[in-house]
Amino acid sequence: MNPSNYNKKLKPLARNLRNHSTPGEIKLWTEVLSARRFYGLQFNRQYPIENYIADFICRKLKLIIELDGKSHELRIEDDLKRDKELKELGYRTIRVPESDVMNDINNVIRTLEAALPDEMTN
Template sequence: MAKYFNHLGYNKDLKEIARKLRNDSTPAEIRLWVKLLRAKQMKGYQFLRQRPVLNYIADFMCKELRLIIEVDGESHEHEHQWYKDELRQKELEKYGFTILRFWDEDIFNDLENVSRVIEHWIDCHPLAPPSKGELQFSR
């Protein structure tokens, strides 16, 4: 069975879950959002919080750049979660997204370097071409 997604993989079925996650953001996600990503602070690009994409919810996503930023905390230190994260990342990359990952600790203790990494990625990667039609995802 195939499922179709509009707008760079937007999955409206996950809208309510994404809303709940936005309301229950982790302290690291809040810090990254407030200090670097909201209101086009990052080089003028718009980032969205807790964006439903394919069968996942990205912590932060810039549609224009096809860039997803993930914030990893304690739960991502377990081998099982690493495996799930790797599968998720491969699937998202298959659809043209790039994923940058940062640890909670880095966001709290070295936000300047986190900013430099994101800015460097933006400077080194051309904008993605506009989306054409729908993405198809097969299960």
């Protein structure tokens, strides 16, 4: 397995998801995560990792951000399994309701800041 657990077989699906992003994904990407805006960290969006596609990933911190829309209410068990498998690879997943991104982006930013190592925010 490669160090980043990148799955090139999922690349076409990831590209399709990037091209058809949800409003919350677009907002979080353009306002917070793109162009190293968030504490100088590089994030990738719709990143194929193992058998999954992470909404956003910071490979340096092994941090995955998942936006949960309405469809996730029906996939709780699948999401728990996914998070567990990614944790076994050393990744930490933060799940954020898409409605929070759309309605309270400042609180989402605070949530993401809380996940950063202390030396980055002090």
